Amino acid sequence: MSWLPEIEELHRRRALAEDCGGPEAVAKHHAQGKLTVRERIAALIDPGSFREVGKLAGKASYDAEGRLTAFEPAPYVMGIARIDGRPVAIGGEDYTIRAGTGFGSDRRKGGQGGFIEDLAYEYRMPLVNLIDGTGGTVNTARRKGYTVVPGYGQDGMERSVDLLGIVPVVSAVMGTTAGGPSMRAILSHWSIMVKGSGQIFAAGPPVVERAFGQRLHKDELGGTRVAVDTAGTIDNVAESEQDCFEQIRRFLSYMPQNVWELPPVVDSGDPVDRCEDALASIVPRSGRQAYNMKKLIGMIVDRGSFFEIQPTFGRAVITGFARMNGKVVGIVASNPMVGGIVDYKAARKQGHFTELCDMFNIPIILFADVPGLMVGVESESDAILREGVRARFIGFQVSVPVFSVLIRKCYGVAGGGFTDRGGLNFKIAWPSAEWGSLPVEGGVKAAYRREIESAPDPAAREKELEAELKRLASPFRTAEAFAVEDIIDPRETRPYLCQFIDALQGRLRSQLGPKFKSGVRP
Amino acid sequence: MARIEVKSEITGTVWQLKAKPGDKVESGDTLIVIESMIMEIPVITEDGGTVKEILVKEKDPVAEGQVVAIVEE
Numbered sequence: 282m283s284w285l286p287e288i289e290e291l292h293r294r295r296a297l298a299e300d301c302g303g304p305e306a307v308a309k310h311h312a313q314g315k316l317t318v319r320e321r322i323a324a325l326i327d328p329g330s331f332r333e334v335g336k337l338a339g340k341a342s343y344d345a346e347g348r349l350t351a352f353e354p355a356p357y358v359m360g361i362a363r364i365d366g367r368p369v370a371i372g373g374e375d376y377t378i379r380a381g382t383g384f385g386s387d388r389r390k391g392g393q394g395g396f397i398e399d400l401a402y403e404y405r406m407p408l409v410n411l412i413d414g415t416g417g418t419v420n421t422a423r424r425k426g427y428t429v430v431p432g433y434g435q436d437g438m439e440r441s442v443d444l445l446g447i448v449p450v451v452s453a454v455m456g457t458t459a460g461g462p463s464m465r466a467i468l469s470h471w472s473i474m475v476k477g478s479g480q481i482f483a484a485g486p487p488v489v490e491r492a493f494g495q496r497l498h499k500d501e502l503g504g505t506r507v508a509v510d511t512a513g514t515i516d517n518v519a520e521s522e523q524d525c526f527e528q529i530r531r532f533l534s535y536m537p538q539n540v541w542e543l544p545p546v547v548d549s550g551d552p553v554d555r556c557e558d559a560l561a562s563i564v565p566r567s568g569r570q571a572y573n574m575k576k577l578i579g580m581i582v583d584r585g586s587f588f589e590i591q592p593t594f595g596r597a598v599i600t601g602f603a604r605m606n607g608k609v610v611g612i613v614a615s616n617p618m619v620g621g622i623v624d625y626k627a628a629r630k631q632g633h634f635t636e637l638c639d640m641f642n643i644p645i646i647l648f649a650d651v652p653g654l655m656v657g658v659e660s661e662s663d664a665i666l667r668e669g670v671r672a673r674f675i676g677f678q679v680s681v682p683v684f685s686v687l688i689r690k691c692y693g694v695a696g697g698g699f700t701d702r703g704g705l706n707f708k709i710a711w712p713s714a715e716w717g718s719l720p721v722e723g724g725v726k727a728a729y730r731r732e733i734e735s736a737p738d739p740a741a742r743e744k745e746l747e748a749e750l751k752r753l754a755s756p757f758r759t760a761e762a763f764a765v766e767d768i769i770d771p772r773e774t775r776p777y778l779c780q781f782i783d784a785l786q787g788r789l790r791s792q793l794g795p796k797f798k799s800g801v802r803p
Numbered sequence: 804m805a806r807i808e809v810k811s812e813i814t815g816t817v818w819q820l821k822a823k824p825g826d827k828v829e830s831g832d833t834l835i836v837i838e839s840m841i842m843e844i845p846v847i848t849e850d851g852g853t854v855k856e857i858l859v860k861e862k863d864p865v866a867e868g869q870v871v872a873i874v875e876e
Contacts, residue, residue, distance in 0.1 A: 571843065624867075
Protein backbone atom coordinates (compact mmCIF):
# COMPACT_ATOMS: atom_id res chain seq x y z
CA MET A 282 0.00 0.00 0.00
CA SER A 283 1.34 3.42 -0.88
CA TRP A 284 0.13 6.96 -0.23
CA LEU A 285 -0.21 7.68 -3.93
CA PRO A 286 -3.97 8.44 -3.80
CA GLU A 287 -3.37 11.12 -1.17
CA ILE A 288 -0.34 12.44 -3.07
CA GLU A 289 -2.51 12.68 -6.20
CA GLU A 290 -5.12 14.54 -4.18
CA LEU A 291 -2.40 16.96 -3.00
CA HIS A 292 -1.36 17.67 -6.58
CA ARG A 293 -5.00 18.12 -7.64
CA ARG A 294 -5.49 20.68 -4.89
CA ARG A 295 -2.30 22.49 -5.83
CA ALA A 296 -3.53 22.70 -9.43
CA LEU A 297 -6.85 24.15 -8.23
CA ALA A 298 -4.98 26.88 -6.36
CA GLU A 299 -3.16 27.82 -9.60
CA ASP A 300 -6.52 28.86 -11.07
CA CYS A 301 -6.74 31.92 -8.78
CA GLY A 302 -10.35 33.23 -8.85
CA GLY A 303 -11.24 31.19 -11.98
CA PRO A 304 -10.90 31.95 -15.71
CA GLU A 305 -13.59 34.65 -15.76
CA ALA A 306 -12.13 36.65 -12.86
CA VAL A 307 -8.61 36.28 -14.24
CA ALA A 308 -9.73 37.48 -17.71
CA LYS A 309 -11.41 40.51 -16.12
CA HIS A 310 -8.22 41.25 -14.18
CA HIS A 311 -6.07 40.94 -17.31
CA ALA A 312 -8.47 43.21 -19.22
CA GLN A 313 -7.59 45.96 -16.73
CA GLY A 314 -3.95 45.62 -17.72
CA LYS A 315 -3.05 43.83 -14.49
CA LEU A 316 -1.16 40.58 -13.96
CA THR A 317 -2.39 38.03 -11.41
CA VAL A 318 -0.41 37.79 -8.20
CA ARG A 319 1.13 34.53 -9.40
CA GLU A 320 2.23 36.14 -12.66
CA ARG A 321 3.61 39.11 -10.74
CA ILE A 322 5.73 36.95 -8.45
CA ALA A 323 7.07 35.00 -11.43
CA ALA A 324 7.95 38.22 -13.29
CA LEU A 325 9.78 39.72 -10.33
CA ILE A 326 11.95 36.90 -9.03
CA ASP A 327 14.84 34.85 -10.40
CA PRO A 328 13.20 32.34 -12.81
CA GLY A 329 11.90 29.19 -11.13
CA SER A 330 12.97 30.23 -7.63
CA PHE A 331 9.51 30.49 -6.01
CA ARG A 332 8.80 28.03 -3.21
CA GLU A 333 5.19 28.60 -2.21
CA VAL A 334 3.89 28.11 1.30
CA GLY A 335 0.23 27.60 2.19
CA LYS A 336 -1.01 26.74 -1.28
CA LEU A 337 -3.70 24.45 0.14
CA ALA A 338 -5.30 27.18 2.24
CA GLY A 339 -8.76 28.20 1.10
CA LYS A 340 -12.43 27.40 1.34
CA ALA A 341 -13.42 23.86 0.37
CA SER A 342 -16.83 22.25 -0.17
CA TYR A 343 -17.42 18.50 0.25
CA ASP A 344 -20.13 16.04 -0.73
CA ALA A 345 -21.74 13.57 1.67
CA GLU A 346 -18.87 11.12 1.15
CA GLY A 347 -16.32 13.76 2.10
CA ARG A 348 -15.07 14.27 -1.44
CA LEU A 349 -13.90 17.73 -2.46
CA THR A 350 -16.47 19.32 -4.78
CA ALA A 351 -15.26 22.94 -4.94
CA PHE A 352 -12.27 24.95 -3.79
CA GLU A 353 -11.71 28.69 -3.51
CA PRO A 354 -8.02 29.46 -2.79
CA ALA A 355 -7.04 31.87 -0.05
CA PRO A 356 -6.83 35.35 -1.59
CA TYR A 357 -3.14 35.68 -0.69
CA VAL A 358 -0.15 33.98 -2.33
CA MET A 359 3.24 33.86 -0.62
CA GLY A 360 6.50 32.02 -0.15
CA ILE A 361 10.22 32.45 -0.55
CA ALA A 362 12.13 33.18 -3.74
CA ARG A 363 15.45 34.59 -4.90
CA ILE A 364 16.14 38.03 -6.35
CA ASP A 365 19.61 38.42 -7.85
CA GLY A 366 20.49 35.16 -6.13
CA ARG A 367 19.52 36.33 -2.62
CA PRO A 368 16.55 34.93 -0.69
CA VAL A 369 13.48 37.10 -0.11
CA ALA A 370 10.07 36.58 1.46
CA ILE A 371 7.37 37.60 -1.00
CA GLY A 372 3.60 37.75 -1.00
CA GLY A 373 0.61 39.52 -2.43
CA GLU A 374 -3.19 39.64 -2.39
CA ASP A 375 -5.02 37.77 -5.11
CA TYR A 376 -7.44 40.43 -6.34
CA THR A 377 -9.29 37.89 -8.49
CA ILE A 378 -10.68 36.32 -5.32
CA ARG A 379 -13.09 38.69 -3.58
CA ALA A 380 -10.78 41.67 -4.25
CA GLY A 381 -8.07 40.16 -2.05
CA THR A 382 -9.99 40.54 1.22
CA GLY A 383 -9.40 38.23 4.21
CA PHE A 384 -10.97 34.76 4.25
CA GLY A 385 -11.15 33.85 7.92
CA SER A 386 -8.22 31.42 8.08
CA ASP A 387 -6.82 29.99 11.29
CA ARG A 388 -3.58 31.86 10.67
CA ARG A 389 -3.16 34.80 8.34
CA LYS A 390 -0.91 34.06 5.34
CA GLY A 391 0.31 37.63 4.95
CA GLY A 392 -0.65 41.11 3.95
CA GLN A 393 -0.92 42.52 7.47
CA GLY A 394 1.42 40.47 9.57
CA GLY A 395 0.86 36.75 9.02
CA PHE A 396 3.18 33.87 8.20
CA ILE A 397 5.21 35.62 5.50
CA GLU A 398 6.08 38.51 7.80
CA ASP A 399 6.97 36.13 10.63
CA LEU A 400 9.16 34.24 8.15
CA ALA A 401 10.99 37.43 7.06
CA TYR A 402 11.48 38.25 10.73
CA GLU A 403 12.66 34.81 11.85
CA TYR A 404 14.96 34.24 8.85
CA ARG A 405 16.16 37.88 8.72
CA MET A 406 15.44 38.28 5.02
CA PRO A 407 13.89 41.11 2.98
CA LEU A 408 10.11 41.20 2.56
CA VAL A 409 8.37 42.22 -0.67
CA ASN A 410 4.66 43.06 -0.48
CA LEU A 411 2.77 43.12 -3.80
CA ILE A 412 -0.32 44.97 -2.61
CA ASP A 413 -3.61 44.70 -4.45
CA GLY A 414 -6.31 44.49 -1.81
CA THR A 415 -9.09 46.68 -0.53
CA GLY A 416 -8.85 45.85 3.15
CA GLY A 417 -11.67 45.22 5.58
CA THR A 418 -15.26 44.73 4.60
CA VAL A 419 -18.52 45.11 6.50
CA ASN A 420 -19.21 41.52 5.44
CA THR A 421 -16.96 40.39 8.28
CA ALA A 422 -19.78 41.17 10.69
CA ARG A 423 -22.09 38.80 8.78
CA ARG A 424 -19.47 36.07 8.76
CA LYS A 425 -18.60 36.41 12.44
CA GLY A 426 -21.94 37.48 13.83
CA TYR A 427 -20.33 40.42 15.63
CA THR A 428 -18.27 43.50 14.82
CA VAL A 429 -14.62 43.85 15.76
CA VAL A 430 -12.43 46.55 17.25
CA PRO A 431 -9.69 47.67 14.78
CA GLY A 432 -6.45 45.81 15.42
CA TYR A 433 -8.22 42.69 16.71
CA GLY A 434 -6.81 39.17 16.71
CA GLN A 435 -4.70 38.65 13.61
CA ASP A 436 -4.19 42.30 12.78
CA GLY A 437 -0.45 41.69 12.60
CA MET A 438 0.77 45.26 12.15
CA GLU A 439 2.94 44.89 15.25
CA ARG A 440 5.11 42.45 13.26
CA SER A 441 5.18 44.88 10.33
CA VAL A 442 6.57 47.50 12.71
CA ASP A 443 9.21 45.08 14.10
CA LEU A 444 10.43 44.36 10.57
CA LEU A 445 11.28 48.02 9.93
CA GLY A 446 14.22 47.78 12.32
CA ILE A 447 15.48 44.40 11.11
CA VAL A 448 15.15 43.70 7.35
CA PRO A 449 14.45 45.70 4.18
CA VAL A 450 10.71 45.93 3.48
CA VAL A 451 9.40 46.91 0.04
CA SER A 452 5.76 47.63 -0.80
CA ALA A 453 4.36 47.89 -4.30
CA VAL A 454 0.89 49.42 -4.69
CA MET A 455 -0.45 47.57 -7.71
CA GLY A 456 -4.18 48.17 -7.40
CA THR A 457 -6.72 50.23 -5.50
CA THR A 458 -5.59 50.12 -1.91
CA ALA A 459 -7.44 51.34 1.17
CA GLY A 460 -7.57 50.74 4.91
CA GLY A 461 -5.29 48.01 6.28
CA PRO A 462 -3.41 47.32 3.02
CA SER A 463 -2.72 51.08 2.79
CA MET A 464 -1.15 50.93 6.20
CA ARG A 465 0.86 47.90 5.16
CA ALA A 466 2.14 49.80 2.12
CA ILE A 467 3.41 52.68 4.21
CA LEU A 468 5.05 50.46 6.84
CA SER A 469 7.96 49.90 4.49
CA HIS A 470 11.44 51.21 3.77
CA TRP A 471 10.56 51.96 0.20
CA SER A 472 7.30 51.94 -1.71
CA ILE A 473 6.32 52.19 -5.35
CA MET A 474 3.01 52.65 -7.17
CA VAL A 475 2.05 51.53 -10.66
CA LYS A 476 0.73 54.52 -12.58
CA GLY A 477 -2.88 54.14 -13.65
CA SER A 478 -3.68 50.91 -11.82
CA GLY A 479 -2.42 51.87 -8.34
CA GLN A 480 -4.19 54.16 -5.92
CA ILE A 481 -3.94 54.54 -2.17
CA PHE A 482 -6.16 56.33 0.31
CA ALA A 483 -7.55 56.21 3.83
CA ALA A 484 -10.94 55.63 2.24
CA GLY A 485 -12.10 55.47 -1.37
CA PRO A 486 -14.39 57.69 -3.47
CA PRO A 487 -17.73 56.27 -2.16
CA VAL A 488 -16.77 57.08 1.45
CA VAL A 489 -15.57 60.57 0.44
CA GLU A 490 -18.78 61.23 -1.44
CA ARG A 491 -20.83 60.14 1.57
CA ALA A 492 -18.75 62.38 3.87
CA PHE A 493 -18.52 65.56 1.79
CA GLY A 494 -20.74 65.09 -1.25
CA GLN A 495 -17.55 65.37 -3.31
CA ARG A 496 -17.40 63.07 -6.33
CA LEU A 497 -13.88 62.09 -7.30
CA HIS A 498 -12.33 59.49 -9.54
CA LYS A 499 -10.09 57.14 -7.56
CA ASP A 500 -7.06 58.42 -9.48
CA GLU A 501 -7.83 62.01 -8.46
CA LEU A 502 -8.09 60.91 -4.84
CA GLY A 503 -5.11 58.60 -4.50
CA GLY A 504 -3.30 58.15 -7.82
CA THR A 505 0.37 58.90 -8.35
CA ARG A 506 -0.12 62.66 -8.68
CA VAL A 507 -1.55 62.92 -5.16
CA ALA A 508 0.07 59.97 -3.36
CA VAL A 509 3.58 60.26 -4.82
CA ASP A 510 4.19 63.75 -6.27
CA THR A 511 2.16 65.84 -3.82
CA ALA A 512 1.99 63.91 -0.54
CA GLY A 513 5.05 61.66 -0.68
CA THR A 514 2.93 58.90 0.88
CA ILE A 515 4.44 56.50 -1.66
CA ASP A 516 8.03 57.00 -2.81
CA ASN A 517 8.40 56.19 -6.51
CA VAL A 518 6.24 55.76 -9.61
CA ALA A 519 6.37 52.81 -12.02
CA GLU A 520 5.14 53.33 -15.56
CA SER A 521 4.07 49.68 -15.83
CA GLU A 522 4.07 46.48 -13.77
CA GLN A 523 7.29 45.41 -15.53
CA ASP A 524 8.91 48.73 -14.64
CA CYS A 525 7.72 48.20 -11.05
CA PHE A 526 9.49 44.82 -10.84
CA GLU A 527 12.69 46.25 -12.33
CA GLN A 528 12.70 49.07 -9.77
CA ILE A 529 12.09 46.65 -6.88
CA ARG A 530 15.07 44.56 -7.99
CA ARG A 531 17.12 47.74 -8.30
CA PHE A 532 16.17 48.99 -4.82
CA LEU A 533 16.98 45.64 -3.22
CA SER A 534 20.39 45.58 -4.95
CA TYR A 535 21.45 48.45 -2.66
CA MET A 536 20.12 46.77 0.49
CA PRO A 537 21.76 44.28 2.84
CA GLN A 538 19.77 41.14 3.73
CA ASN A 539 19.29 42.52 7.25
CA VAL A 540 20.85 44.98 9.69
CA TRP A 541 23.57 42.49 10.68
CA GLU A 542 25.01 42.46 7.16
CA LEU A 543 26.39 45.06 4.74
CA PRO A 544 24.97 45.60 1.25
CA PRO A 545 26.65 43.60 -1.53
CA VAL A 546 29.63 45.18 -3.30
CA VAL A 547 29.05 45.31 -7.07
CA ASP A 548 32.02 46.00 -9.31
CA SER A 549 30.89 48.54 -11.87
CA GLY A 550 34.14 48.50 -13.85
CA ASP A 551 34.25 52.29 -13.53
CA PRO A 552 37.82 53.46 -12.72
CA VAL A 553 38.19 55.07 -9.30
CA ASP A 554 40.48 57.74 -10.76
CA ARG A 555 37.97 58.90 -13.40
CA CYS A 556 38.13 62.70 -13.22
CA GLU A 557 35.52 64.49 -15.33
CA ASP A 558 36.72 67.83 -16.73
CA ALA A 559 33.12 69.08 -16.93
CA LEU A 560 33.04 69.28 -13.12
CA ALA A 561 35.41 72.27 -13.28
CA SER A 562 32.76 74.35 -15.05
CA ILE A 563 29.38 72.83 -14.14
CA VAL A 564 28.67 75.43 -11.42
CA PRO A 565 27.82 78.86 -12.91
CA ARG A 566 29.88 81.75 -11.57
CA SER A 567 26.66 83.63 -10.80
CA GLY A 568 25.29 82.34 -7.51
CA ARG A 569 21.81 83.09 -8.79
CA GLN A 570 21.86 80.59 -11.62
CA ALA A 571 20.85 76.96 -11.61
CA TYR A 572 22.71 73.86 -12.84
CA ASN A 573 21.96 70.17 -13.05
CA MET A 574 22.94 68.51 -9.76
CA LYS A 575 21.85 65.06 -11.00
CA LYS A 576 24.35 65.38 -13.84
CA LEU A 577 27.00 66.38 -11.30
CA ILE A 578 26.22 63.32 -9.14
CA GLY A 579 26.35 61.09 -12.22
CA MET A 580 29.90 62.25 -12.96
CA ILE A 581 31.11 61.37 -9.46
CA VAL A 582 29.46 58.06 -8.52
CA ASP A 583 30.04 54.74 -10.30
CA ARG A 584 28.69 55.19 -13.82
CA GLY A 585 24.95 54.45 -14.04
CA SER A 586 24.69 53.54 -10.36
CA PHE A 587 22.47 56.38 -9.11
CA PHE A 588 18.92 55.31 -8.19
CA GLU A 589 16.75 58.17 -7.06
CA ILE A 590 14.32 57.78 -4.15
CA GLN A 591 11.25 60.06 -4.13
CA PRO A 592 12.27 61.86 -7.34
CA THR A 593 9.03 63.82 -7.66
CA PHE A 594 8.39 64.82 -4.02
CA GLY A 595 10.19 67.56 -2.09
CA ARG A 596 12.34 68.25 -5.12
CA ALA A 597 14.59 70.85 -3.44
CA VAL A 598 16.55 67.92 -2.06
CA ILE A 599 17.63 64.95 -4.18
CA THR A 600 17.95 61.60 -2.39
CA GLY A 601 19.09 58.25 -3.74
CA PHE A 602 21.47 55.34 -3.61
CA ALA A 603 24.63 54.96 -5.66
CA ARG A 604 27.91 53.08 -5.56
CA MET A 605 31.45 54.37 -5.10
CA ASN A 606 34.05 51.82 -6.20
CA GLY A 607 31.27 49.23 -5.87
CA LYS A 608 30.24 50.13 -2.31
CA VAL A 609 26.74 51.42 -1.63
CA VAL A 610 26.37 55.04 -0.51
CA GLY A 611 23.36 57.25 0.18
CA ILE A 612 23.30 60.58 -1.63
CA VAL A 613 21.56 63.67 -0.28
CA ALA A 614 22.01 66.67 -2.58
CA SER A 615 20.56 70.12 -3.01
CA ASN A 616 18.65 70.65 -6.23
CA PRO A 617 19.55 74.06 -7.71
CA MET A 618 16.93 73.58 -10.45
CA VAL A 619 14.36 74.44 -7.78
CA GLY A 620 16.73 76.74 -5.91
CA GLY A 621 17.85 74.15 -3.37
CA ILE A 622 15.66 75.98 -0.87
CA VAL A 623 14.49 73.46 1.70
CA ASP A 624 10.72 73.44 2.11
CA TYR A 625 8.83 71.20 4.55
CA LYS A 626 8.52 68.41 2.01
CA ALA A 627 12.23 68.40 1.21
CA ALA A 628 13.06 68.45 4.93
CA ARG A 629 10.79 65.47 5.59
CA LYS A 630 12.31 63.60 2.66
CA GLN A 631 15.86 64.30 3.80
CA GLY A 632 15.13 63.12 7.36
CA HIS A 633 13.48 59.91 6.22
CA PHE A 634 16.24 59.04 3.77
CA THR A 635 18.96 59.77 6.33
CA GLU A 636 17.28 57.38 8.76
CA LEU A 637 16.98 54.72 6.06
CA CYS A 638 20.73 54.90 5.30
CA ASP A 639 21.60 54.78 8.98
CA MET A 640 19.39 51.75 9.62
CA PHE A 641 21.17 49.71 6.95
CA ASN A 642 24.72 50.99 7.61
CA ILE A 643 24.99 52.93 4.37
CA PRO A 644 27.39 55.91 4.55
CA ILE A 645 26.02 59.22 3.36
CA ILE A 646 27.47 61.80 0.96
CA LEU A 647 25.93 65.27 1.15
CA PHE A 648 26.26 67.62 -1.84
CA ALA A 649 25.35 71.08 -0.58
CA ASP A 650 24.07 74.09 -2.48
CA VAL A 651 21.46 75.30 -0.06
CA PRO A 652 20.52 78.96 0.45
CA GLY A 653 18.40 78.07 3.50
CA LEU A 654 14.98 77.00 4.66
CA MET A 655 12.04 78.34 2.66
CA VAL A 656 10.86 81.60 4.23
CA GLY A 657 7.46 83.32 4.15
CA VAL A 658 4.07 82.92 5.79
CA GLU A 659 3.11 79.97 3.60
CA SER A 660 6.24 78.08 4.57
CA GLU A 661 5.94 78.99 8.25
CA SER A 662 2.34 77.72 8.14
CA ASP A 663 3.65 74.44 6.75
CA ALA A 664 5.84 74.14 9.89
CA ILE A 665 9.10 74.55 7.99
CA LEU A 666 11.01 75.13 11.23
CA ARG A 667 9.70 72.00 12.92
CA GLU A 668 10.25 69.87 9.81
CA GLY A 669 13.70 71.41 9.22
CA VAL A 670 14.78 70.88 12.81
CA ARG A 671 13.42 67.33 12.81
CA ALA A 672 15.60 66.54 9.79
CA ARG A 673 18.56 68.01 11.69
CA PHE A 674 17.69 65.94 14.78
CA ILE A 675 17.71 62.75 12.71
CA GLY A 676 21.04 63.84 11.19
CA PHE A 677 22.57 64.33 14.64
CA GLN A 678 21.65 60.76 15.60
CA VAL A 679 23.17 58.88 12.66
CA SER A 680 25.95 56.42 13.37
CA VAL A 681 27.21 55.98 9.80
CA PRO A 682 30.06 58.11 8.42
CA VAL A 683 28.83 61.23 6.61
CA PHE A 684 30.76 63.36 4.10
CA SER A 685 29.88 66.91 3.23
CA VAL A 686 30.82 68.11 -0.21
CA LEU A 687 30.14 71.83 -0.20
CA ILE A 688 29.52 72.69 -3.85
CA ARG A 689 28.20 76.23 -3.57
CA LYS A 690 25.90 77.67 -0.92
CA CYS A 691 25.64 76.33 2.60
CA TYR A 692 23.61 78.67 4.76
CA GLY A 693 21.70 78.64 8.02
CA VAL A 694 19.69 75.86 9.65
CA ALA A 695 19.24 74.05 6.34
CA GLY A 696 22.96 74.37 5.57
CA GLY A 697 23.75 72.79 8.93
CA GLY A 698 21.73 69.80 7.72
CA PHE A 699 24.47 69.25 5.12
CA THR A 700 27.16 68.79 7.76
CA ASP A 701 27.81 65.92 10.15
CA ARG A 702 27.94 67.63 13.52
CA GLY A 703 27.18 64.37 15.32
CA GLY A 704 30.22 62.60 13.85
CA LEU A 705 33.57 63.41 12.20
CA ASN A 706 32.17 66.60 10.64
CA PHE A 707 34.31 66.02 7.54
CA LYS A 708 33.69 68.78 5.02
CA ILE A 709 35.37 69.09 1.65
CA ALA A 710 34.58 72.14 -0.44
CA TRP A 711 34.82 73.13 -4.06
CA PRO A 712 36.36 76.54 -4.87
CA SER A 713 32.82 77.73 -5.73
CA ALA A 714 31.66 77.18 -2.13
CA GLU A 715 30.39 79.88 0.21
CA TRP A 716 28.79 79.58 3.63
CA GLY A 717 27.54 81.38 6.68
CA SER A 718 24.51 82.07 8.82
CA LEU A 719 22.80 83.70 5.87
CA PRO A 720 23.83 84.97 2.41
CA VAL A 721 25.59 88.34 2.27
CA GLU A 722 22.87 89.71 0.00
CA GLY A 723 19.95 90.46 2.29
CA GLY A 724 22.03 89.61 5.36
CA VAL A 725 23.86 92.94 5.12
CA LYS A 726 20.60 94.87 5.27
CA ALA A 727 19.53 92.99 8.38
CA ALA A 728 22.85 93.31 10.25
CA TYR A 729 23.80 96.90 9.31
CA ARG A 730 20.39 98.52 8.95
CA ARG A 731 21.17 101.55 11.14
CA GLU A 732 24.55 102.16 9.50
CA ILE A 733 23.08 101.90 6.00
CA GLU A 734 20.10 104.14 6.75
CA SER A 735 22.26 106.89 8.30
CA ALA A 736 24.80 106.91 5.44
CA PRO A 737 24.69 109.85 2.98
CA ASP A 738 24.13 107.35 0.16
CA PRO A 739 22.50 104.27 1.74
CA ALA A 740 22.55 102.19 -1.46
CA ALA A 741 26.25 102.83 -2.00
CA ARG A 742 27.05 102.00 1.65
CA GLU A 743 25.12 98.74 1.38
CA LYS A 744 27.13 97.78 -1.72
CA GLU A 745 30.42 98.67 0.03
CA LEU A 746 29.55 96.50 3.01
CA GLU A 747 28.53 93.64 0.72
CA ALA A 748 31.81 93.85 -1.16
CA GLU A 749 33.81 93.86 2.07
CA LEU A 750 31.99 90.83 3.47
CA LYS A 751 32.25 88.96 0.17
CA ARG A 752 36.03 89.35 0.24
CA LEU A 753 36.01 87.68 3.65
CA ALA A 754 33.76 84.90 2.31
CA SER A 755 36.51 83.29 0.21
CA PRO A 756 36.58 79.57 1.09
CA PHE A 757 40.38 79.71 1.18
CA ARG A 758 40.23 81.90 4.31
CA THR A 759 38.06 79.26 6.01
CA ALA A 760 40.49 76.52 4.92
CA GLU A 761 43.41 78.49 6.41
CA ALA A 762 41.58 78.37 9.74
CA PHE A 763 40.91 74.62 9.20
CA ALA A 764 37.22 75.40 9.63
CA VAL A 765 36.69 73.39 6.46
CA GLU A 766 38.85 70.26 6.23
CA ASP A 767 39.80 70.61 2.56
CA ILE A 768 39.17 72.47 -0.65
CA ILE A 769 39.50 70.20 -3.65
CA ASP A 770 39.64 70.46 -7.40
CA PRO A 771 36.06 69.45 -8.37
CA ARG A 772 37.52 66.94 -10.81
CA GLU A 773 39.18 65.07 -7.91
CA THR A 774 35.89 64.50 -6.09
CA ARG A 775 35.42 60.91 -7.23
CA PRO A 776 38.90 59.54 -6.38
CA TYR A 777 38.93 61.52 -3.11
CA LEU A 778 35.57 60.15 -1.92
CA CYS A 779 36.19 56.61 -3.19
CA GLN A 780 39.34 56.31 -1.10
CA PHE A 781 37.52 57.34 2.06
CA ILE A 782 34.49 55.12 1.30
CA ASP A 783 36.87 52.16 0.89
CA ALA A 784 38.61 53.07 4.15
CA LEU A 785 35.48 53.31 6.28
CA GLN A 786 34.18 49.79 5.63
CA GLY A 787 35.72 48.59 8.88
CA ARG A 788 33.74 51.18 10.80
CA LEU A 789 30.54 49.90 9.20
CA ARG A 790 31.36 46.29 10.12
CA SER A 791 31.96 47.38 13.70
CA GLN A 792 28.42 48.63 14.25
CA LEU A 793 26.14 46.03 12.66
CA GLY A 794 22.84 45.14 14.28
CA PRO A 795 19.60 46.91 15.24
CA LYS A 796 19.82 50.55 16.26
CA PHE A 797 17.90 51.89 19.17
CA LYS A 798 17.63 55.64 19.33
CA SER A 799 16.59 57.68 22.32
CA GLY A 800 14.85 61.00 22.55
CA VAL A 801 11.68 62.58 21.27
CA ARG A 802 11.90 63.98 17.77
CA PRO A 803 10.87 67.63 17.61
CA MET B 804 -5.10 69.66 -29.07
CA ALA B 805 -4.10 69.02 -25.49
CA ARG B 806 -3.98 72.08 -23.26
CA ILE B 807 -1.12 71.81 -20.77
CA GLU B 808 -0.91 73.92 -17.64
CA VAL B 809 2.66 74.87 -16.74
CA LYS B 810 3.09 75.57 -13.01
CA SER B 811 5.70 77.33 -10.92
CA GLU B 812 7.38 74.89 -8.55
CA ILE B 813 8.24 77.61 -6.09
CA THR B 814 6.93 80.76 -4.42
CA GLY B 815 8.64 83.93 -5.64
CA THR B 816 8.33 86.79 -8.12
CA VAL B 817 8.49 86.74 -11.89
CA TRP B 818 12.03 87.72 -12.91
CA GLN B 819 11.98 87.26 -16.68
CA LEU B 820 9.60 86.07 -19.36
CA LYS B 821 11.51 83.84 -21.76
CA ALA B 822 8.60 82.92 -24.04
CA LYS B 823 5.55 84.66 -25.50
CA PRO B 824 2.24 83.45 -26.96
CA GLY B 825 2.76 81.84 -30.34
CA ASP B 826 6.31 80.63 -29.60
CA LYS B 827 7.10 77.03 -30.49
CA VAL B 828 8.65 75.27 -27.51
CA GLU B 829 10.20 71.89 -26.86
CA SER B 830 10.20 69.73 -23.74
CA GLY B 831 12.74 71.16 -21.30
CA ASP B 832 12.51 74.75 -22.57
CA THR B 833 12.40 77.56 -20.00
CA LEU B 834 9.26 79.69 -20.33
CA ILE B 835 9.63 81.96 -17.32
CA VAL B 836 12.29 82.62 -14.68
CA ILE B 837 11.08 83.05 -11.11
CA GLU B 838 13.22 84.82 -8.56
CA SER B 839 13.01 83.17 -5.15
CA MET B 840 15.37 83.71 -2.23
CA ILE B 841 17.91 85.42 -4.50
CA MET B 842 17.92 82.47 -6.92
CA GLU B 843 16.74 82.31 -10.50
CA ILE B 844 14.45 79.32 -10.82
CA PRO B 845 13.43 78.30 -14.34
CA VAL B 846 9.83 77.31 -15.07
CA ILE B 847 10.26 74.54 -17.60
CA THR B 848 7.65 72.99 -19.87
CA GLU B 849 7.69 69.21 -19.81
CA ASP B 850 5.77 69.05 -23.08
CA GLY B 851 6.57 70.56 -26.44
CA GLY B 852 4.05 72.60 -28.44
CA THR B 853 2.94 76.19 -28.89
CA VAL B 854 2.72 78.72 -26.07
CA LYS B 855 -0.94 79.66 -25.86
CA GLU B 856 -0.87 82.03 -22.89
CA ILE B 857 1.59 83.54 -20.44
CA LEU B 858 -0.51 84.25 -17.35
CA VAL B 859 1.95 86.45 -15.42
CA LYS B 860 4.03 89.55 -16.07
CA GLU B 861 7.42 90.60 -14.73
CA LYS B 862 7.51 91.37 -10.98
CA ASP B 863 4.21 89.52 -10.35
CA PRO B 864 4.19 87.47 -7.13
CA VAL B 865 3.78 83.74 -7.82
CA ALA B 866 2.74 80.96 -5.43
CA GLU B 867 3.99 77.36 -5.49
CA GLY B 868 1.81 75.35 -7.84
CA GLN B 869 0.35 78.43 -9.56
CA VAL B 870 -0.37 77.99 -13.26
CA VAL B 871 1.84 80.53 -15.06
CA ALA B 872 1.56 79.48 -18.68
CA ILE B 873 -0.52 77.38 -21.05
CA VAL B 874 1.06 75.29 -23.77
CA GLU B 875 -0.92 73.52 -26.49
CA GLU B 876 0.47 70.30 -27.83
